[in-house]
Amino acid sequence: MSKNSKNKKLNNKSVNTAPNTNELTQVLICMGTGGVAAGALDVWASFKEELVLRNIPAMLGKRSCKVKQTGCRGLCAMDVLVDIIDPKLGKHTYKHVKPEMVSDLIEKHILGHEPIVKWFAGKDYEQFYVKQERTVMKQYGLVDPESIDDYIEAGGYIALKKAFKMEQVEVIEEVKKSGLRGRGGAGFPTGMKWGFCHATHGNDKYIIVNADEGDPGAFMDRSLLEGNPHAVLEGLIIGAYAIGCNHGYFYCRAEYPLAVKRLKIAIEQANEHGFLGDDILGSGFNLDVKVKEGAGAFVCGEETALMASIEGMRGMPRPRPPFPAHQGLWKKPSNINNVETFANIPLIINNGGDWYAGIGTEKSKGTKIFSLTGKIRNTGLIEVPMGITIKEVVFDICGGIPGRKRKFKAAQMGGPSGGCIPESLVDVPIDYDSLVEVGAIMGSGGVVVMDNTACMVDMSRFFLTFTQQESCGKCVPCRIGTKTMLEILTRITLGHGCEGDVDLLISLANDIKGSSLCGLGQTAPNPVLSTIRYYRDEYDAHIREKRCPANSCKALLKFEVIEELCKKCGICLKQCPVDAIIWKPKTKAVIELDKCIKCQTCIDACPFLAIH
Amino acid sequence: MVELTIDGKKITLDENATILEAAKSANIYIPTLCYHEKLGPFGACRICVVEIEPGNKLVPACITKVMRNMVVYTNSEKVLRSRKMNLELLLARHPTDCLTCEKGGECELQRVCFQVGVSKGKGEFYNRLVDVFGVQPQDIRIEDSRSIIERNLNKCILCKRCIRICHEVQALGAIQFSRRGVKMEMGTFWGEKLDCEFCGQCVDICPVGALTNKLSKYKARVWQLDKVQTICSYCSMGCSLFLNVKNDRLVKVHGEVNVGRNDGNLCYKGRYGQLFVSDPARITTPLIRDKSSGELKKATWDEAISLVADRLGDIKKKYGGNSIAGISSARCTNEDNYVFQKFFRAGLGSNNLDSSTRFEHAPSIGVLTKSLGWPAMSNPADDL
Ligand SMILES: Cc1cc2nc3c(=O)[nH]c(=O)nc-3n(C[C@H](O)[C@H](O)[C@H](O)COP(=O)(O)O)c2cc1C
Ligand code: SF4
Ligand code: SF4
Numbered sequence: 001m002s003k004n005s006k007n008k009k010l011n012n013k014s015v016n017t018a019p020n021t022n023e024l025t026q027v028l029i030c031m032g033t034g035g036v037a038a039g040a041l042d043v044w045a046s047f048k049e050e051l052v053l054r055n056i057p058a059m060l061g062k063r064s065c066k067v068k069q070t071g072c073r074g075l076c077a078m079d080v081l082v083d084i085i086d087p088k089l090g091k092h093t094y095k096h097v098k099p100e101m102v103s104d105l106i107e108k109h110i111l112g113h114e115p116i117v118k119w120f121a122g123k124d125y126e127q128f129y130v131k132q133e134r135t136v137m138k139q140y141g142l143v144d145p146e147s148i149d150d151y152i153e154a155g156g157y158i159a160l161k162k163a164f165k166m167e168q169v170e171v172i173e174e175v176k177k178s179g180l181r182g183r184g185g186a187g188f189p190t191g192m193k194w195g196f197c198h199a200t201h202g203n204d205k206y207i208i209v210n211a212d213e214g215d216p217g218a219f220m221d222r223s224l225l226e227g228n229p230h231a232v233l234e235g236l237i238i239g240a241y242a243i244g245c246n247h248g249y250f251y252c253r254a255e256y257p258l259a260v261k262r263l264k265i266a267i268e269q270a271n272e273h274g275f276l277g278d279d280i281l282g283s284g285f286n287l288d289v290k291v292k293e294g295a296g297a298f299v300c301g302e303e304t305a306l307m308a309s310i311e312g313m314r315g316m317p318r319p320r321p322p323f324p325a326h327q328g329l330w331k332k333p334s335n336i337n338n339v340e341t342f343a344n345i346p347l348i349i350n351n352g353g354d355w356y357a358g359i360g361t362e363k364s365k366g367t368k369i370f371s372l373t374g375k376i377r378n379t380g381l382i383e384v385p386m387g388i389t390i391k392e393v394v395f396d397i398c399g400g401i402p403g404r405k406r407k408f409k410a411a412q413m414g415g416p417s418g419g420c421i422p423e424s425l426v427d428v429p430i431d432y433d434s435l436v437e438v439g440a441i442m443g444s445g446g447v448v449v450m451d452n453t454a455c456m457v458d459m460s461r462f463f464l465t466f467t468q469q470e471s472c473g474k475c476v477p478c479r480i481g482t483k484t485m486l487e488i489l490t491r492i493t494l495g496h497g498c499e500g501d502v503d504l505l506i507s508l509a510n511d512i513k514g515s516s517l518c519g520l521g522q523t524a525p526n527p528v529l530s531t532i533r534y535y536r537d538e539y540d541a542h543i544r545e546k547r548c549p550a551n552s553c554k555a556l557l558k559f560e561v562i563e564e565l566c567k568k569c570g571i572c573l574k575q576c577p578v579d580a581i582i583w584k585p586k587t588k589a590v591i592e593l594d595k596c597i598k599c600q601t602c603i604d605a606c607p608f609l610a611i612h
Numbered sequence: 613m614v615e616l617t618i619d620g621k622k623i624t625l626d627e628n629a630t631i632l633e634a635a636k637s638a639n640i641y642i643p644t645l646c647y648h649e650k651l652g653p654f655g656a657c658r659i660c661v662v663e664i665e666p667g668n669k670l671v672p673a674c675i676t677k678v679m680r681n682m683v684v685y686t687n688s689e690k691v692l693r694s695r696k697m698n699l700e701l702l703l704a705r706h707p708t709d710c711l712t713c714e715k716g717g718e719c720e721l722q723r724v725c726f727q728v729g730v731s732k733g734k735g736e737f738y739n740r741l742v743d744v745f746g747v748q749p750q751d752i753r754i755e756d757s758r759s760i761i762e763r764n765l766n767k768c769i770l771c772k773r774c775i776r777i778c779h780e781v782q783a784l785g786a787i788q789f790s791r792r793g794v795k796m797e798m799g800t801f802w803g804e805k806l807d808c809e810f811c812g813q814c815v816d817i818c819p820v821g822a823l824t825n826k827l828s829k830y831k832a833r834v835w836q837l838d839k840v841q842t843i844c845s846y847c848s849m850g851c852s853l854f855l856n857v858k859n860d861r862l863v864k865v866h867g868e869v870n871v872g873r874n875d876g877n878l879c880y881k882g883r884y885g886q887l888f889v890s891d892p893a894r895i896t897t898p899l900i901r902d903k904s905s906g907e908l909k910k911a912t913w914d915e916a917i918s919l920v921a922d923r924l925g926d927i928k929k930k931y932g933g934n935s936i937a938g939i940s941s942a943r944c945t946n947e948d949n950y951v952f953q954k955f956f957r958a959g960l961g962s963n964n965l966d967s968s969t970r971f972e973h974a975p976s977i978g979v980l981t982k983s984l985g986w987p988a989m990s991n992p993a994d995d996l
Binding site for chain 1: 653655656657658659661670672675677690693694697698701702704705769770772788789791792793794795796
């Protein structure tokens with residue numbers, strides 16, 4: 001219908017205006033999970049359709065426009081992000097691209113060479129990259145994750161070839177020199193771990209990539225696998241060679257279907273290119289790699305539970321020692337590392353351990369990828385050098401906290417096993433040891449940002465709900481202890497807490513940490529301990545005054561307008577679903593409690609936090 | 613060999629030993645729940661935690677190997693605190709209906725709580741957990757199937773001993789954990805009713821009253837029972853078992869670790885098939901048929917034996933020993949059977965002997981001879 005006729009018209013026009021037949025204009029569409037969730041598939045289809053409809057390739061006699069899917073760029077809050085790289089004009093990035101914008105983009109920018117300024121991703125987008133140091137994620141957004149040629153073109157598998165010319169111990173030495181520490185949570189020195197497993201006998205060893213990523217709010221590993229699976233695979237092959245493992249596994253969450261698909265494609269392509277399989281690169285070294293999909297249990301990220309799961313058993317941790325390096329998968333020596341750990345390996349081999357050790361702080365080397373979620377302007381993925389401060393991450397890179405009266409309150413680092421960094425400590429550098437000192441951990445890199453409307457008691461209740469459910473149930477302190485702590489926290493948020501509760505929480509927490517079998521139980525009480533450490537007054541307000549200072553715990557809310565704070569704007573009235581608010585211009589709002597259904601909409605809506 | 617110190621005592625023993633074994637060798641008691649000497653390392657209940665130096669860490673004694681110059685405290689303040697808390701947590705969700713519980717008196721949870729000094733209402737945390745927070749004992753359905761095993765999961769402390777013995781010793785795997793966290797329970801495939809061999813190994817090893825034997829329910833308390841060690845008469849394995857006798861009546865049967873070739877393991881026949889001995893319908897004296905009325909009448913052993921001796925003597929005299937045949941029972945001991953055949957061959961002069969064992973096992977002997985070339989087991993009994 002009209003679209004077609006419009007196209008025809010445009011077609012004619014485009015014939016006249018199409019210049020530059022020799023060079024390619026590239027359209028890069030973010031097809032990471034964030035992008036796909038925001039509708040990247042539709043945008044992709046529209047580009048393809050429009051380009052075909054307009055017959056651009058035929059018209060120009062040569063493909064003038066290459067549309068590429070790319071992995072996650074990081075700035076998920078602005079998805080779908082589309083780069084248009086014109087050989088003359090350079091790169092322009094558009095945010096929030098929708099299918100209906102595609103024909104204009106093609107007509108004006110690609111064919112007309114006039115970028116559409118109003119759709120630019122803008123200052124925030126540029127700011128987002130200024131303080132980042134993208135080494136691991138450098139190729140993300142540039143290479144097509146489903147094409148090994150793209151990866152090789154971008155310098156992929158050079159490190160592999162280099163490593164195969166080195167002795168096994170030389171590779172391990174290089175990794176040791178780099179100071180790389182495991183990115184899966186505990187931060188164990190990777191080179192040392194490889195050394196342990198290398199020292200065991202035989203070639204019947206396993207190397208495993210831990211891609212279980214179960215922390216709520218974390219999606220670093222997912223993006224790495226979806227955005228550049230070959231980089232992780234290359235790291236794995238180098239590791240396998242260095243340690244002497246002939247069998248490899250990717251243990252990937254089944255909830256990451258795109259990652260699984262791209263991994264499988266990558267493995268197949270690597271096999272075809274002789275980077276996997278028998279006699280890799282003529283070295284006589286063999287490696288077969290399989291993908292095992294997990295069944296969605298957080299505890300299966302714990303290394304011994306993960307191995308049990310691969311073996312087809314219930315994912316339950318077992319005591320260590322024996323450590324995996326001696327008795328791991330199928331009782332064979334095994335080495336397990338996180339996705340991001342492996343993704344760092346090709347960089348280290350290419351540039352040398354010393355180069356890598358030059359980035360970061362004295363004891364925490366290199367860069368770290370974080371996923372930021374919560375009350376923050378630019379949610380997404382960032383890669384920063386170790387030692388950067390929380391303040392720089394939250395305010396400079398991610399644009400701070402949205403909302404006029406909203407202030408940064410705390411950042412939860414390390415997910416359900418970590419702790420919170422309060423506002424007073426925003427200048428703490430992000431490195432393994434400084435974070436532990438203030439009661440948090442580096443964890444795998446999930447950061448949840450909270451503003452002043454977040455109740456810290458409720459926040460610790462949230463994380464404990466998660467760990468309590470995910471406890472494998474094996475040991476008493478973790479299984480019953482965390483449930484008991486959760487019950488206490490729930491009562492506090494319901495206003496039934498009593499004097500002594502906080503002390504009881506602390507003592508339970510310490511005992512659970514001290515006597516649980518695996519890392520899950522040993523760290524589960526951390527969010528509670530850290531919020532008590534920094535926000536004990538909030539706990540006391542809940543218990544003694546039956547009041548939630550952040551106005552978040554529903555059972556403790558009065559649903560009243562605080563007269564001194566009300567600025568008479570009337571926004572609450574517009575939002576209230578049941579018209580329970582009486583307001584006229586220039587008067588203060590009043591809530592009619594008999595109509596109010598306690599949905600909290602007005603509390604969230606009031607820009608002045610004047611309802612409690 | 614390594615030397616270590618436990619509670620001030622110097623102990624020297626094999627380096628593969630665990631702290632628990634070391635403590636046992638020095639007569640130092642460390643309470644345990646999920647540990648069982650027959651089963652592999654598990655380390656779940658955390659009741660056996662001890663404090664070790666260097667590091668002042670709490671470690672479970674049942675799975676931690678001894679190390680040279682290790683210093684262990686089994687009763688430090690830190691240890692007692694953690695042990696008590698874990699016991700109280702367990703107890704908080706455990707229905708303490710010990711008055712009517714089958715395991716009362718032999719319950720390991722009861723014993724450990726007694727020894728550590730923890731009880732409902734008296735614990736350091738417990739008062740608060742129950743009175744203030746109203747923590748309720750778990751409430752899961754009790755399996756009401758027609759099986760001889762009663763599963764009351766409310767009492768289950770999830771030590772996994774039942775599952776472990778079913779997998780590790782029986783190699784059957786009829787049961788497994790299902791679900792996670794506090795919702796975890798010992799379950800069957802798809803939550804079906806227990807449908808297995810019913811060897812009852814899991815019942816024997818259950819430390820609490822979660823798995824009990826329905827046949828002996830409410831019949832006796834453990835201290836009312838005399839335990840008589842004997843050999844199972846069902847098959848030629850000769851498993852040692854203990855008859856639990858109250859007022860001269862057999863109530864139940866159990867096996868004990870380290871006793872007999874079977875090391876305490878029993879099959880369904882050995883464990884549940886013995887109760888006939890106390891059955892009122894069982895014949896307990898010889899019976900002689902009255903010639904005139906044709907009825908069987910009670911007799912003394914002397915009467916019966918002299919009757920049999922007379923008749924056998926007559927027959928042998930008249931028709932020769934070869935005219936007599938004897939069938940013995942697999943339920944008799946080897947010694948009995950030996951004497952029986954000796955009596956036939958040497959006493960009566962007859963080789964016409966058979967046994968119920970042969971009826972039962974003739975087919976298997978045939979198959980074994982054909983396939984292995986050897987008509988019996990190819991391994992020693994200890995390997996089983
Ligand atoms: C409960 C729990 C969950 C875990 N989940 C993950 C995970 O999702 N991904 C991961 O890489 N490591 C996870 N770990 C850490 C792993 O056990 C292991 O330490 C890590 O994979 C080692 O790799 P690295 O040395 O590269 O850090 C988890 C640990 C625990 C205790
Ligand atoms: S600490 Fe928790 S998750 Fe870990 S083994 Fe014990 S019960 Fe399972
Ligand atoms: S009765 Fe025997 S087979 Fe059945 S569950 Fe128990 S141990 Fe396993």
